Amino acid sequence: MLRVTIELLPGGRExxxxxxxxxxxxxxxxxxxxxxxxxxxxxxxxVLGEIGGRAVVRSYPRWATSVWxxxxxxxxxxxxxxxxSLPPRPAKPEVTVHTNEAAFRYVRLDEIPEPTRTFFDxxxxxxxxxxxxCAYAHDWFDFLNGQR
Numbered sequence: 001m002l003r004v005t006i007e008l009l010p011g012g013r014e015x016x017x018x019x020x021x022x023x024x025x026x027x028x029x030x031x032x033x034x035x036x037x038x039x040x041x042x043x044x045x046x047v048l049g050e051i052g053g054r055a056v057v058r059s060y061p062r063w064a065t066s067v068w069x070x071x072x073x074x075x076x077x078x079x080x081x082x083x084x085s086l087p088p089r090p091a092k093p094e095v096t097v098h099t100n101e102a103a104f105r106y107v108r109l110d111e112i113p114e115p116t117r118t119f120f121d122x123x124x125x126x127x128x129x130x131x132x133x134c135a136y137a138h139d140w141f142d143f144l145n146g147q148r
Contacts, residue, residue, distance in 0.1 A: 001027075002024070002026070003022055003024050004023040004071055005019055006019070006020050006021040006022070018046075020046045020047075021046060022043070022044050023041065023042070023043050023044075023071065023074065024041070025039050025041050025070065025071065028056065034062075035062060036059045036061055038056055038057065039056065039057045039070065040055070040056055041054070041055045041056070041078045042054055047118060047122065048115050048118060051079070052078040053078065053081065053082075055077035055078040055081075056082060057074050057077050092144065093113050095140065096108075097137045098134075104136065105136070105137035105138070106130040106131070106134045106137055107134065107135055107137055108134055109121060110133060119143075120135070124139060
């Protein structure tokens with residue numbers, strides 16, 4: 001089995017590193033010494049859990065190229081329902097900015113698509129909120145600009 005581990009190194013420092021995602025790629029076909037094999041793929045994210053579905057890269061030519069080709073195809077298959085191509089590039093989430101009677105601008109968390117909502121919600125820890133299930137618009141814009 002292969003395990004690809006993605007680590008975050010804040011500021012490039014090893015001392016603060018933490019694992020943020022893994023990809024497990026394991027041979028699942030019966031022919032252990034064949035020139036082709038099927039590989040099962042599972043992607044996990046530290047915040048979101050399992051990503052995509054369990055995927056299979058079928059009849060992969062085992063010794064035809066670098067292991068990185070198998071890793072790339074496995075990740076693509078897990079993100080795109082067993083298809084060995086990347087899904088469309090995600091777009092920046094468009095979220096409606098509301099204004100309350102006190103003229104405060106805010107966003108509703110339930111209007112933010114996943115997984116963005118989960119990441120944003122984690123970044124809100126300790127922040128004030130205008131109402132339950134809402135966040136100030138300036139916090140949302142700071143998040144989108146990488147300042148939170």
